[in-house]
Amino acid sequence: MKIIFVRALIVCGCVTSVKANDVCLNETEYDFYMLGNLVKDVEKRIQSLRENVKEVIKTRCPDSSCGDEWVSFNNSCYFFENIKSATFEEARASIITQYCKQKAANLLYVEDDTENSFIVKMLGRFKSNNNWLNGLTDQSTEGNWKWIDTNVPARFIKWAPNEPQGRTRENCVAYIGTNYYRWHDITCSSKCPFICKKRKISLNVE
Numbered sequence: 001m002k003i004i005f006v007r008a009l010i011v012c013g014c015v016t017s018v019k020a021n022d023v024c025l026n027e028t029e030y031d032f033y034m035l036g037n038l039v040k041d042v043e044k045r046i047q048s049l050r051e052n053v054k055e056v057i058k059t060r061c062p063d064s065s066c067g068d069e070w071v072s073f074n075n076s077c078y079f080f081e082n083i084k085s086a087t088f089e090e091a092r093a094s095i096i097t098q099y100c101k102q103k104a105a106n107l108l109y110v111e112d113d114t115e116n117s118f119i120v121k122m123l124g125r126f127k128s129n130n131n132w133l134n135g136l137t138d139q140s141t142e143g144n145w146k147w148i149d150t151n152v153p154a155r156f157i158k159w160a161p162n163e164p165q166g167r168t169r170e171n172c173v174a175y176i177g178t179n180y181y182r183w184h185d186i187t188c189s190s191k192c193p194f195i196c197k198k199r200k201i202s203l204n205v206e
């Protein structure tokens with residue numbers, strides 16, 4: 001389509017005011033010419049719609065680049081709540097709702113070693129040697145570790161040496177400050193600061 005149009009123009013050398021009965025273009029060529037213009041208009045309109053969508057996302061989702069209090073890593077954003085502490089039970093019932101869910105996020109779940117190393121590095125910055133809750137639990141079935149939010153078995157787990165050892169007594173998991181923030185099972189009533197995690201919103205609307 002485009003090729004015929006270009007050739008027609010080159011042959012005739014008349015770029016402006018092409019008419020249906022113009023000697024330069026026969027009917028078929030003229031149809032292609034008009035179709036080409038139409039396609040260009042549609043392309044322009046699509047481009048402008050794309051820009052609009054990007055603007056709307058930026059306006060309605062100001063956290064799309066994580067936001068001020070969030071730390072960005074890979075495709076996710078992390079909020080380190082070190083002032084408020086939660087027990088696992090509270091996390092399940094209300095703290096998540098109040099803090100993480102309000103921020104459109106979840107209690108931390110960990111997907112791979114790279115992510116875990118990032119978390120450990122971040123916790124080291126607080127220099128408090130606190131224990132930090134993560135969302136892993138085997139409360140429903142001993143030894144069956146699941147993420148609280150998805151309730152699916154965890155594919156990535158990284159216990160400290162000799163952990164877990166609490167069996168049915170310790171059904172929750174924390175990063176232990178005095179052990180290089182390695183994972184220990186702990187009692188679910190332990191009070192710990194916690195981390196919210198949310199996915200970044202993609203601005204790629206291609």
Ligand SMILES: *[C@@H]1O[C@H](CO)[C@@H](O)[C@H](O)[C@H]1NC(C)=O
Nearest residue numbers: 004007008025026027028029
């Ligand atoms: C118009 O010209 C093209 C060549 O540029 C030709 O292939 C086509 O058959 C012509 N169509 C008509 C209706 O004459």
Ligand SMILES: *[C@@H]1O[C@H](CO)[C@@H](O)[C@H](O)[C@H]1NC(C)=O
Nearest residue numbers: 074075076110111112114115
């Ligand atoms: C990090 O990003 C890559 C590529 O986008 C993705 O495949 C991987 O699952 C991500 N890892 C985490 C922990 O989000």
